Amino acid sequence: MGASRTFASKAQEKQERKLIEKTKSLSIKEGSAYSVSEGFGMRYITPFALKLGATNAHIGLLTSLPSLLGNFSQLFTPKLMEKTSRKKLVVFCATIQAIMWLLVIAVGALYFVFGINSTITPAFLVVVYTILVLFGAFLAPAWNSWMKDIVTKDSGKYFGNRNRIVGFVALVSMLAGSFILDYFAKTKIFIGFVVLFSIAFIARAISAFLLSRKYEPKITYEKGYYFSFWQFVRYIPKSNFGKFTVLVALVQLVTAIASPFFAVYMLKDLGFNYLQWIIVTIASSLASLLFMPLWGKFADHYGNMKVIKITSFLVAFVPLLWVVSIFIAKNSLVGYLVIVEAFSGMVWAGFNLASSNFIYDAVTRQRMALCVAYSNLLNGIGVFIGATFGGFISSMSFRIAGLSSILLIFLISGIARLVVAIIMTPKVKEVREVKKFGIKEAKERLSTLTPDELWRHLEINLRPRTTG
Template identity: 25%
Template sequence: MSIASDRMDSKLRVNMRLSVVEGLLAMPLVFFAMPGNFLLASMMTGAIGLKESVYGVIASLPAWANVVQLFALPWLTRRFSQKVICLVFSWIHLCCWVAVGYALPRIAMGGEWHSPLLIVGLFAVGALAFALVNVSWTSWVQEWLPTKGRGKYLGRRNRLLQISTVAFLVSSSWFLGYWKENAIFGFQMIIFVSVAMRAVSIVLQLRILPTKRVADERSSKLLDQFSSILKNTALIRFVVFGATFGFAANVMGPFFPVFYYKVLGMSVEEVARLAMLATTTGALMMPFWGRVCDKYGCRISLMVALSVWMGTGYLHQFARPDEVGILYLIWGIGGVAGSGFLFGSFSMILKLIPAEAKTAAISFNLAASSLSAAVAPILGGLLFSWVQARFQDQVGAFHVISLVHHSVVISTGILLLGIAEPKAATLTQAIGAMRPLRQLGTLMGVSFLANYSFFRKGEEEQSEEGERN
């Protein structure tokens, strides 16, 4: 018995090391794939020369992909394991980015392949593959990572991924600044390096083996699972809030980096510094928000963080091409408040998801939140193009749009008042259940949340006691 236990412990230690290394190697491409991040915005609207309306469609693709996966994943789950789904679609996603890197000079403005339809189609396939990878990894990780020690391990892993993200931001922004006269080549090299690192990451994932027996969801009836979800009033109300917030935030949210580039005249390096500042302040304040959630509840944390986050955004009224210093204050405080909002969202959803319909609940939340968020960037792109063509005073137009944007987003907090919050969190398995908010965190500056997993204090000890019993 002890020999089998030693073998299992040895296998687990190997898996944990592999997961850390593969996560570090995957981070550059994972960040690039997030919608609305400043690198993608610069590449699309600057290097490739796409119209803002087309960029809005591309920014909405991951949200549409989340809707499609709601129907695709149950069909795949009945036929393949979560590991197979994750790895196969990881390779498909990788191939899409290989194609993007190779074709970049040809799909740029003036290139022989420059076609918005081709570019959108390529990114659509990549977005769908990425959505399936995220949800399947959510379930697969439970096959080898025991509940005991999970929070401590993922906390350490996430801190290392944060360092990897910051290192990527620093190096990529410096490289693009060095090759600013040939931005296409700069982006091409960054993509190829990111792809190579991700390829090694996937190979390492192949070596991860299961360490415990898990429930087989392939025989579960999908209708029974969704019936359980629809009976959960608090969960449905929170999903409605998430959908409303996602729509309001994504109409103009992905275009703030574009405003910075085209209206305020900022460089990629300057915007990268803003993102790194928000990443740092958000990560440092994460323990504080954990204590707030434990003491006052997730709903209070959400409302306070949302008010501070959007309230600070009103300071955009003082931003001008010759006065961009105020943005550092906005993003610094925004990183703190944004991390609190996203932390509260994760903690709340962990409380609300029913254990008997875990995968279905994750997919349902993704689809519902993403459906509204998918339409928003398309409308935002049309609005951005209209503003550029209509108004001479671009800075003044930016101020008005910013004022309306932050006012509408902060008003969605009213929906939180009607949500009954459970007293205790009972589910720690739903890693990645709030992917739309992870994506929003990326474009708002708190990019370290792209791979963050949350565990309430005490869950680990409770799980350990349950296993002993």
């Protein structure tokens, strides 16, 4: 009897392993479908808003309000997960997101077809886009909890590979979108946006379908697993994870002062066309695609905090390099900003991957959704403050020391990022045992790294890789 039970148990474990491997593969396909939606949809929301007559204040709200309300909604996700499966919750929210792209098109019709004036339509767009982002944010804690049960080891390697593939899909989607918009800019730009957002709708619908095909391991919540947001906040000074969430939230705040307005600066101040704008934007995505797996391997060996400490200093230079653009000749601007954004993509790839994986290492599976929700709420508050401040300042018409208001917020953001990195990164400790990597180790590694070896790493990252 005991032997047959053991055999049945082993068969069940083998079946679950097969389901998990299949789900890992499906997750990459689903992420790719979502990336099509992001590449054709979310990446073009700022140009769309500008065509509707949005001001810099509207652009700030397009970032700040969805982030604040979306992340606030996550407070309710963990409790809902006790009553319904994570899978049902995620699929429902993804489906609503898909439908919202049709409403984004409807907002455009109000302006381009029915002639509703430009003071009202940007406000409508902010509302509709906020709802779209809100549902995406609401599913995040459930998705993270679900994926923690699927990816139980080598998370840096798996997510580095996944992010590389879905990032490539997003990059191709963005590039294709720029050609579509550039073509219709000469005839009827609204038709171009209709094509883009229709593709975003279809891709997110496919993503929702693929999510419904994934396997969800059963989760049992331990008694006493729940703690309130205010308990979490009170414990921050004593908790390593709490200090980590403050670090990330502050990075989000100071980054949001500038990040929503790079597109505005290119399209309005520099007069870039859609193709020039997307070439600069894609440089960031391509660099992220190339360096994400390298950061993943580095984090697996030397720890996520080491990556965060390095990259949090480097990201401070990104907006400062944008300020330098005023000294660059006009015919060299696109090339210069491509280099700046390639640098940005490289360093942000490390920060984003490591900060995401740090949570996987630091949090138990029962508390994953809670910790993601509370961490994201702090991030949302940070983005709201930063983007609102940036929108307010950049809407003013003035010059200080030869800098326009939009360049001034780039300068403020760069200095503030550096201050956050200096003050906050020493306060957070690595949560697992890793190899030491200091200045001595870095010098030794760099001295042995040849250009051929670096190219081999990048070449491997560009090669298609089978999964599942």
